[in-house]
Amino acid sequence: MGKDLDKVLLTQEQIAARLDELAEQIDADYVGREVLLVGVLRGAVMVMADLSRRLHTPLEMDWMAVSSYGSGTRSSGVVRILKDLDTDVHGRDVLIVEDIIDSGLTLSWLVSNLRGRGTASVEIATLLRKPDAAKVEVDVRYVGFDIPPEFVVGYGLDYAEKYRNLPFVGTLAPHVYGG
Numbered sequence: 425m426g427k428d429l430d431k432v433l434l435t436q437e438q439i440a441a442r443l444d445e446l447a448e449q450i451d452a453d454y455v456g457r458e459v460l461l462v463g464v465l466r467g468a469v470m471v472m473a474d475l476s477r478r479l480h481t482p483l484e485m486d487w488m489a490v491s492s493y494g495s496g497t498r499s500s501g502v503v504r505i506l507k508d509l510d511t512d513v514h515g516r517d518v519l520i521v522e523d524i525i526d527s528g529l530t531l532s533w534l535v536s537n538l539r540g541r542g543t544a545s546v547e548i549a550t551l552l553r554k555p556d557a558a559k560v561e562v563d564v565r566y567v568g569f570d571i572p573p574e575f576v577v578g579y580g581l582d583y584a585e586k587y588r589n590l591p592f593v594g595t596l597a598p599h600v601y602g603g
C-alpha cells in the first residue's frame with residue numbers, strides 16, 4: 425500500500441460494484457431521455473470514465489473545472505470557474521458527476537449556476553459524500569458511499585495533486601500532511 429497511506433477505505437472491487445448499482449438506477453430514471461454528463465475536473469475523471477461506461481442511456485459528456493481547494497485540505501469557500509462548459513445546457517437534462525461532496529460548497533454553487541442557464545433538470549451523482557454535506561441544501565440523487573469525515577485520496581482524489589491514480593480510495597498517514 426505504500427508508506428504514505430494509512431488505510432484502504434474502499435477497494436477497487438467495492439467501487440466497481442457500487443458503480444454497477446448507480447448506473448442501473450440512472451438508466452432506470454432516464455428512460456426515454458438523453459443525459460448530459462457534466463464532469464467536474466479534475467477529481468471526477470475516474471468516476472466519469474467508469475460510470476459512463478456502465479450507462480446505456482444515450483449521453484453526451486462535457487467538463488467544467490472549478491476549484492475551491494487549491495493545494496490544502498480545507499475548502500476556501502470561494503468557487504472559481506477555471507474552465508466552463510462548451511455545451512449550451514439550455515433545455516438539457518444535466519447530471520453532474522463528482523468524486524466527493526465534502527462541505528457541499530462546490531456543488532451547491534454549481535447547481536444554481538447551471539439552473540441559471542435554463543436547464544430542464546440538474547441532478548448530481550457523486551461517488552463519495554462526507555457528513556458536512558448535510559449542512560448545505562443540496563439534493564444529491566445518486567451517492568456511492570457515505571464516508572467518515574477524513575481526508576481521502578485516490579480514484580481521482582488528490583493531496584497536493586498526488587495519488588489521483590490510485591485505483592482505490594484510502595486515507596493518508598498523518599506524517600504526509602503534518603499530523
Ligand SMILES: O=P(O)(O)OC[C@H]1O[C@H](OP(=O)(O)OP(=O)(O)O)[C@H](O)[C@@H]1O
Pocket residue numbers: 464465466467468490491492493494499522523524525526527528529530531581582
Ligand atoms: O464539497 P466541497 O467541500 O466543495 O468539496 C468537493 C470538491 O473538492 C474537490 O475538488 P477540488 O476543488 O479539490 O479540485 P480537484 O477536483 O481538481 O481536485 C472535489 O473534487 C470536489 O469537486
Ligand SMILES: Nc1nc2[nH]cnc2c(=O)[nH]1
Pocket residue numbers: 493524525526527574575576577578581582583
Ligand atoms: N482529496 C480530497 N479532496 C477533497 N475535497 C474535499 N474533500 C476532500 C477529501 O477528503 N479528499
Ligand SMILES: [Mg+2]
Pocket residue numbers: 467493581582
Ligand atoms: Mg482536490
